[in-house]
Amino acid sequence: MxxxxxxxxxxxxxxxxxxxxxxxxxxxxxRHGRSFVSSYDEPCKEMRLYLHDIIYDYSNSTSNSTSAAATKPTALSTAVADPGYFFGEMVVFNDPVTEGTALPPSLNETAAVRAQGMYFYDRKEAPNAWFSFSLVFNSTAHGHGTINLMGADLMSEKTRDISVVGGTGDFFMTRGIATLSTDEASAGLEYFRLKMDIKLYECYV
The missing domain is CATH 1.20.5 (Single alpha-helices involved in coiled-coils or other helix-helix interfaces)
Known part of the structure; x- marks a missing residue:
């Protein structure tokens, strides 16, 4: 029994x-009918995008600024950092992202792709950053949803890799690598443009 x-x-x-x-x-x-694709030899999706960051420094227009420092200098950072940035500085950003290098004519928050997150400088002697942000998609070209990225931006290197750690919507649970390179930058880093070559190795299609 x-x-x-x-x-x-x-x-x-x-x-x-x-x-x-x-x-x-x-x-x-x-979504019903979606299948999981995973390969570490060939990416299941690739894209090249450009991130434009314009930090507000009290001299530029608030409407044209896309990022702002969220911290004040400490005694250590004042003593060791170069002018224009400081050790421990954290910047919060909502940057437009484009397929070409040209800065979009409108920097409002309705762009088809935006990068939203933060970076902070973590080296005393020279600029070096750590990124954590989401690419927010709202377009027919790339889809809808987010790709989440994080990692060390070793600014002295010509190219550097950060991790794609997940996603939502059309990029549900995706993973991969984004290779960053500085495409253009002003002397004091008030403006910089990052080229992002994104390769996804785990996708739901």
Whole structure:
């Protein structure tokens, strides 16, 4: 009797687990019919984008600025940092992102792709940054949703890689690598343009 009585319980438990899994998939934006593609030899999706950052420094227009420092210099940073940036400075940004190098004529928050997040300088002797941000997509060309990136931006290197650690919407649970290079920068880093070559190796398609 004990053997037969446990079978309905096991079946019921399996149905509950399956139901929870399906509900979780729907809640996290998975669409019916999408399949998971994973390859570490060839990316399942590639794109080249340009991030434009214009930091507000009290002399430029607030409407044309896309980032602002959120910290004040410490005694250590004042003693060791070069003018124009300081050790421990954190900048919050909402930058326009383009497919070409030209700065868009309008910097408002309705651009098809935006980079939203922060970076901070983590080296005392020279500029060196750590990034954490989301690419927010709202276009027919690239889709809708976000790609989340983070990692060290070793600014002295010509190219540097940061991690794609996830995504939402059309980029649900994606992972990969973004190779950054400084395409243009002003002397005091009030403006810089980053070229981002993004290769995704895990995609839902």
């Amino acid at each position: 004990a053997t037969w009585s446990t079978k309905p319980s096991l079946i019921a438990a399996a149905i509950v687990v399956l139901g929870l899994s399906c509900s979780a998939g729907v809640a996290h934006g998975r």
